[in-house]
Amino acid sequence: MSGITFENVTVAYGRTVVLDALDLTVRPGEVMALLGPSGSGKTTALRAVAGFVQPASGRVLIGDRDVTALPPHRRGVGMVVQQYALFPHMRVDANVAFGLKARKAPRAGIAARVAEALEMTGMTAYARRYPRELSGGQQQRVAIARALAVRPDVLLLDEPLSALDARLRSGMLAELARLHRELPDVSMLYVTHDQVEALTLADRVAVMDSARLQDCGTPHDLYRRPRSEFTASFVGDANLLPVTVTEGGADFAGTRLDVPPAGDVAPGASATLCVRPHLLALGAGPNTLRGTLTELQWRGATHRLCVDVAGHRVKADVRELREAPPLGAEVALHFAGEDAVLLPTGVARG
Amino acid sequence: MLVHSRPARWAVWAAFAAVFLPVFALPFLVIVAASFATGWSGALPSGATLAHYRDAARGDALDALVTSLLTALAASASALAVGTWSALAVQALRTRARRLGRAVDTLFMLPVAVPSVVVGLSLLVAFSRPPLLLNGTPTIVVLAHAVLVTAFAHQSVTAALSRLDPVYEQAAASLGASPAHVLRRVKLPLLLPSLSAAAGLCFALSMGELSATMMLYPPDWLPLPVTVFAATDRGSLFSGAALAVVLMGATLIVLTAVSRIRTRASYR
Numbered sequence: 001m002s003g004i005t006f007e008n009v010t011v012a013y014g015r016t017v018v019l020d021a022l023d024l025t026v027r028p029g030e031v032m033a034l035l036g037p038s039g040s041g042k043t044t045a046l047r048a049v050a051g052f053v054q055p056a057s058g059r060v061l062i063g064d065r066d067v068t069a070l071p072p073h074r075r076g077v078g079m080v081v082q083q084y085a086l087f088p089h090m091r092v093d094a095n096v097a098f099g100l101k102a103r104k105a106p107r108a109g110i111a112a113r114v115a116e117a118l119e120m121t122g123m124t125a126y127a128r129r130y131p132r133e134l135s136g137g138q139q140q141r142v143a144i145a146r147a148l149a150v151r152p153d154v155l156l157l158d159e160p161l162s163a164l165d166a167r168l169r170s171g172m173l174a175e176l177a178r179l180h181r182e183l184p185d186v187s188m189l190y191v192t193h194d195q196v197e198a199l200t201l202a203d204r205v206a207v208m209d210s211a212r213l214q215d216c217g218t219p220h221d222l223y224r225r226p227r228s229e230f231t232a233s234f235v236g237d238a239n240l241l242p243v244t245v246t247e248g249g250a251d252f253a254g255t256r257l258d259v260p261p262a263g264d265v266a267p268g269a270s271a272t273l274c275v276r277p278h279l280l281a282l283g284a285g286p287n288t289l290r291g292t293l294t295e296l297q298w299r300g301a302t303h304r305l306c307v308d309v310a311g312h313r314v315k316a317d318v319r320e321l322r323e324a325p326p327l328g329a330e331v332a333l334h335f336a337g338e339d340a341v342l343l344p345t346g347v348a349r350g
Numbered sequence: 351m352l353v354h355s356r357p358a359r360w361a362v363w364a365a366f367a368a369v370f371l372p373v374f375a376l377p378f379l380v381i382v383a384a385s386f387a388t389g390w391s392g393a394l395p396s397g398a399t400l401a402h403y404r405d406a407a408r409g410d411a412l413d414a415l416v417t418s419l420l421t422a423l424a425a426s427a428s429a430l431a432v433g434t435w436s437a438l439a440v441q442a443l444r445t446r447a448r449r450l451g452r453a454v455d456t457l458f459m460l461p462v463a464v465p466s467v468v469v470g471l472s473l474l475v476a477f478s479r480p481p482l483l484l485n486g487t488p489t490i491v492v493l494a495h496a497v498l499v500t501a502f503a504h505q506s507v508t509a510a511l512s513r514l515d516p517v518y519e520q521a522a523a524s525l526g527a528s529p530a531h532v533l534r535r536v537k538l539p540l541l542l543p544s545l546s547a548a549a550g551l552c553f554a555l556s557m558g559e560l561s562a563t564m565m566l567y568p569p570d571w572l573p574l575p576v577t578v579f580a581a582t583d584r585g586s587l588f589s590g591a592a593l594a595v596v597l598m599g600a601t602l603i604v605l606t607a608v609s610r611i612r613t614r615a616s617y618r
Contacts, residue, residue, distance in 0.1 A: 050520070050524050071523070072520070072523035073524070073525075073526050073532075074526075077524060078525075079520075081520075085517040086521075087521075087536060089539045098525055099525030099527070102522070102525055102528070102531050102535075103525075143521075150525060156524075
């Protein structure tokens with residue numbers, strides 16, 4: 001059982017820094033999601049663990065072992081990538097047995113381990129097929145079986161579900177969660193740009209942007225108590241409103257809002273207030289925002305309202321309305337103070 | 351088809367036939383016709399005989415065919431081995447020593463750029479004195495052919511390698527496979543279609559090689575093109591034609607056989 005430790009890992013191509021001084025620990029048996037937009041450095045971090053990129057400085061440890069200088073085949077990690085990378089000239093069982101044979105596992109044990117890995121991923125019936133005879137979802141299951149057959153301590157998943165359609169994706173997500181329950185000792189590093197995958201699967205999420213680690217915490221923490229505007233807007237949908245901090249609250253365009261104070265923003269300073277759209281309700285109440293309805297989208301179970309409040313666009317998701325107000329109507333929205341978070345103002349994104 | 355109307359399509363076919371037939375097909379047909387002929391009357395060969403083929407199937411002519419086949423086999427096999435190795439080496443150098451890799455690429459391009467007569471002459475000069483006395487041995491002919499065709503092997507394998515997605519190698523490495531294991535079990539099998547195509551190309555080029563061979567062949571190692579040249583040179587046009595047809599046929603049979611090596615990787 002071993003985790004992954006990044007110690008001040010920097011990766012650069014020429015003068016372009018693609019990963020900037022990453023410090024991060026994946027605890028043994030933990031699923032850590034690296035979440036970020038493309039170009040944020042998340043895949044580079046994963047490839048530094050696999051050994052396909054060489055850090056310019058810093059160390060990568062698997063368990064207590066410094067693997068920074070080890071070639072990929074000595075690192076003992078399992079890896080699953082977006083494009084499956086199954087060997088097209090081998091049948092499914094040979095693909096799964098590849099790692100065992102490469103590591104010179106005793107011949108007698110190989111068949112049993114292959115059967116076990118295929119069983120775990122539900123691909124037993126396809127053992128004699130070639131990869132080209134399988135669907136995308138099936139190929140990805142085989143790729144997972146192939147990575148698990150060598151019983152790695154660490155499993156690296158690089159956007160494993162991105163090539164699948166939405167329906168298959170949610171099914172595979174549940175499968176991965178089940179695999180994690182069945183293999184509680186395997187640490188997983190899961191790279192994704194999809195917040196749903198990260199929130200569903202991960203024990204902790206590391207949010208990355210512009211080659212840097214922005215935030216790291218449990219999915220719940222990041223969602224309820226984001227620490228930066230980037231996290232707030234990237235993990236879930238958010239209204240980010242410019243406010244002035246007051247004693248025991250905040251002032252938004254002349255409206256006093258009763259929100260919990262934040263440690264790092266003092267009264268008088270400007271800050272950003274983060275409120276999730278689904279935590280806003282129609283009508284007056286505590287913390288009321290009044291404005292003009294500019295957009296109304298029916299989304300089946302919910303209505304999305306966009307309200308212009310003193311020149312700021314406020315999004316609200318409310319349960320489907322029997323009678324929706326007409327566009328241009330004056331509407332009031334309110335939210336509970338404890339549902340809002342004050343953030344230090346940064347460069348707004350997203 | 352980009353041409354949609356029927357008359358236009360016919361016109362294109364007619365133009366194609368007018369260009370293709372005289373330039374590409376007719377000369378071969380004339381050779382085939384000449385190989386069965388006893389004389390030449392007017393524009394076409396005349397008379398019908400199998401005598402030239404009977405001659406071609408025995409004695410010196412048969413020896414020449416066997417010589418050509420052995421030379422081409424040895425040359426293309428060594429060219430494929432060296433060309434594959436060099437292409438893999440250049441790929442490995444690409445990340446570490448880009449310039450050295452480019453120098454190797456250029457080195458392997460040389461035999462294509464230099465006329466083959468010059469390649470023959472340079473080998474003759476280089477290996478005519480001890481300790482490397484190869485002049486007058488079959489080895490120098492095989493060596494010349496190998497030098498000439500390795501360039502093509504190197505280039506086709508390089509092209510195939512650049513098309514090979516690195517995810518396969520990386521997946522294999524992450525599963526614990528050493529570079530040698532990756533090469534043997536993943537890279538070479540995936541390259542096999544390109545390797546067999548390269549081998550076929552090298553074989554065909556070697557079968558038809560004349561100019562460098564002319565400078566080097568020892569009396570006991572006469573490849574078929576040399577015999578064809580000698581026959582036509584002394585005026586035996588019809589036996590020369592029969593030998594040429596045998597040369598074409600043998601090459602075509604081998605090429606077809608090689609292209610039949612359908613590998614599992616080619617189903618990708």
